[in-house]
Amino acid sequence: xxxxxxxxxxxxxxxxxxxxxxxxxxxxxxxxxxxxxxxxxxxxxxxxxxxxxxxxxxxxxxxxxxxxxxxxxxxxxxxxxxxxxxxxxxxxxxxxxxxxxxxxxxxxxxxxxxxxxxxxxxxxxxxxxxxxxxxxxxxxxxxxxxxxxxxxxxxxxxxxxxxxxxxxxxxxxxxxxxxxxxxxxxxxxxxxxxxxxxxxxxxxxxxxxxxxxxxxxxxxxxxxxxxxxxxxxxxxxxxxxxxxxxxxxxxxxxxxxxxxxxxxxxxxxxxxxxxxxxxxxxxxxxxxxxxxxxxxxxxx
Amino acid sequence: xxxxxxxxxxxxxxxxxxxxxxxxxxxxxxxxxxxxxxxxxxxxxxxxxxxxxxxxxxxxxxxxxxxxxxxxxxxxxxxxxxxxxxxxxxxxxxxxxxxxxxxxxxxxxxxxxxxxxxxxxxxxxxxxxxxxxxxxxxxxxxxxxxxxxxxxxxxxxxxxxxxxxxxxxxxxxxxxxxxxxxxxxxxxxxxxxxxxxxxxxxxxxxxxxxxxxxxxxxxxxxxxxxxxxxxxxxxxxxxxxxxxxxxxxxxxxxxxxxxxxxxxxxxxxxxxxxxxxxxxxxxxxxxxxxxxxxxxxxxxxxxxxxxxxxxxxxxxx
Numbered sequence: 001x002x003x004x005x006x007x008x009x010x011x012x013x014x015x016x017x018x019x020x021x022x023x024x025x026x027x028x029x030x031x032x033x034x035x036x037x038x039x040x041x042x043x044x045x046x047x048x049x050x051x052x053x054x055x056x057x058x059x060x061x062x063x064x065x066x067x068x069x070x071x072x073x074x075x076x077x078x079x080x081x082x083x084x085x086x087x088x089x090x091x092x093x094x095x096x097x098x099x100x101x102x103x104x105x106x107x108x109x110x111x112x113x114x115x116x117x118x119x120x121x122x123x124x125x126x127x128x129x130x131x132x133x134x135x136x137x138x139x140x141x142x143x144x145x146x147x148x149x150x151x152x153x154x155x156x157x158x159x160x161x162x163x164x165x166x167x168x169x170x171x172x173x174x175x176x177x178x179x180x181x182x183x184x185x186x187x188x189x190x191x192x193x194x195x196x197x198x199x200x201x202x203x204x205x206x207x208x209x210x211x212x213x214x215x216x217x218x219x220x221x222x223x224x225x226x227x228x229x230x231x232x233x234x235x236x237x238x239x240x241x242x243x244x245x246x247x248x249x250x251x252x253x254x255x256x257x258x259x260x261x262x263x264x265x266x267x268x269x270x271x272x273x274x275x276x277x278x279x280x281x282x283x284x285x286x287x288x289x290x291x292x293x294x295x296x297x298x299x300x
Numbered sequence: 301x302x303x304x305x306x307x308x309x310x311x312x313x314x315x316x317x318x319x320x321x322x323x324x325x326x327x328x329x330x331x332x333x334x335x336x337x338x339x340x341x342x343x344x345x346x347x348x349x350x351x352x353x354x355x356x357x358x359x360x361x362x363x364x365x366x367x368x369x370x371x372x373x374x375x376x377x378x379x380x381x382x383x384x385x386x387x388x389x390x391x392x393x394x395x396x397x398x399x400x401x402x403x404x405x406x407x408x409x410x411x412x413x414x415x416x417x418x419x420x421x422x423x424x425x426x427x428x429x430x431x432x433x434x435x436x437x438x439x440x441x442x443x444x445x446x447x448x449x450x451x452x453x454x455x456x457x458x459x460x461x462x463x464x465x466x467x468x469x470x471x472x473x474x475x476x477x478x479x480x481x482x483x484x485x486x487x488x489x490x491x492x493x494x495x496x497x498x499x500x501x502x503x504x505x506x507x508x509x510x511x512x513x514x515x516x517x518x519x520x521x522x523x524x525x526x527x528x529x530x531x532x533x534x535x536x537x538x539x540x541x542x543x544x545x546x547x548x549x550x551x552x553x554x555x556x557x558x559x560x561x562x563x564x565x566x567x568x569x570x571x572x573x574x575x576x577x578x579x580x581x582x583x584x585x586x587x588x589x590x591x592x593x594x595x596x597x598x599x600x601x602x603x604x605x606x607x608x609x610x611x612x613x614x615x616x617x
Contacts, residue, residue, distance in 0.1 A: 137314075143589055253452065
């Protein structure tokens with residue numbers, strides 16, 4: 001696979017290290033990290049189901065059918081129906097949209113804000129660093145659930161408010177990780193060089209430090225994805241997340257699913273399986289990605 | 301070392317002050333009037349005079365800054381005030397629920413350690429074999445499966461197959477250990493399994509790191525048996541991060557098990573905070589959030605100090 005490159009001067013030629021195409025990279029990832037590949041497959045499956053829920057779902061997730069309450073899993077309703085006669089499978093398929101939406105937006109927003117704060121903290125140092133670090137300490141020590149509870153009471157229980165409640169506790173974690181990475185990046189000669197060239201502080205931070213802390217940033221985004229989905233389920237279960245009739249996985253596990261669980265055990269079983277499988281996929285993938293990107297763990 | 305300890309201790313103060321201010325502000329921003337809630341009416345049908353009197357009685361008619369000052373001054377004297385609803389001192393209300401939460405946290409941590417250390421060790425020693433993969437799948441699974449869902453399934457299985465539900469009333473272990481165990485067993489197992497996942501992974505990765513050290517190669521070269529190398533030489537040196545992780549988890553478990561307590565209808569600290577928020581019982585929420593944050597900060601401080609004690613390089617940073 002080595003590429004022979006003939007330089008334009010025509011006098012010298014050099015053999016570069018084999019450059020992998022995207023397909024090669026994928027094959028390498030699947031070979032060396034089978035668990036990670038399995039995780040990626042689960043994520044892709046979940047994305048596909050969420051994207052084509054309207055086509056795949058056999059029934060309307062909101063349509064009640066009072067003739068068919070608590071129907072057992074059958075050929076018509078694979079995962080049975082709930083107390084309103086709604087098809088559980090269809091609700092789980094639409095629920096994938098909410099889980100992915102909350103997972104991606106909360107993790108992305110929290111990590112991005114955290115990364116910006118972390119880079120600022122590391123680059124400016126001094127009083128700014130001290131102040132931001134204390135602020136992060138406060139956010140870390142503050143119980144997440146109380147924060148979510150407060151946000152739900154102030155803004156009302158809705159999916160987008162859950163995103164805020166989940167994103168805020170992610171900020172200090174991301175800030176910590178990115179700050180320590182940025183501290184070492186900052187010491188590089190090239191940062192000094194752009195500084196000497198007269199680049200402004202925001203320019204140095206965003207254009208020269210930010211790109212070099214991308215590896216820890218990507219690692220923490222993927223690591224937080226799974227836990228954000230889990231947090232959404234827990235908050236919805238407590239009645240702080242999406243409100244009925246939204247097909248949220250956590251919500252499907254709460255309230256009526258519990259009171260009718262003896263009569264209709266499929267009501268809590270399948271949404272729980274969906275949550276577990278989704279988070280499992282994200283965690284498997286995130287783990288392998290960390291192994292692949294973190295130089296300290298490489299080759300283990 | 302002394303300057304380091306002093307510096308770290310000083311940093312605790314702004315953190316706790318920040319948490320105290322944040323919870324105070326949040327509670328005042330949340331809509332809902334506790335005086336109105338206690339009188340049990342909507343704004344229309346409650347006598348205004350009565351409402352004003354109730355507010356004065358609860359001390360809510362004073363300026364916010366005064367309220368904040370009074371509360372902080374109380375915290376400094378370890379007096380957390382009285383619950384707006386029951387009129388009982390917050391400390392007393394807390395002490396009723398603490399044994400349950402403490403026992404749950406303690407037993408769950410114990411279970412997680414008993415699962416995690418052997419599994420993590422096994423995975424590290426047999427790295428990249430099917431044993432390693434199995435352990436990793438089980439532990440990543442533990443992180444992925446919502447513990448409240450396992451709790452629901454446990455209760456469901458017990459009820460359906462054995463027609464038996466866990467008791468609802470908490471019996472302290474010193475009164476009737478059997479009744480206590482009956483109630484605590486399932487929550488302890490579900491929480492323990494989940495938190496073992498984190499510890500298993502930590503044990504595995506630190507042990508892998510240690511197993512590559514020179515002194516381990518020396519131990520092998522001396523011809524020691526695998527058991528001696530792994531347990532006597534490697535595990536001991538890999539334990540520090542694991543022990544500190546267990547410490548932080550324990551601190552979290554005391555107040556952080558709201559969902560588990562809800563599933564198993566346990567009357568612990570977690571439920572207590574949530575109920576207090578719903579009732580707008582300001583002193584209770586403030587005290588509990590402060591105490592949860594306090595234990596978090598103290599455990600983290602202890603963790604950092606232990607590291608500094610063992611690794612002199614940290615102190616001079």
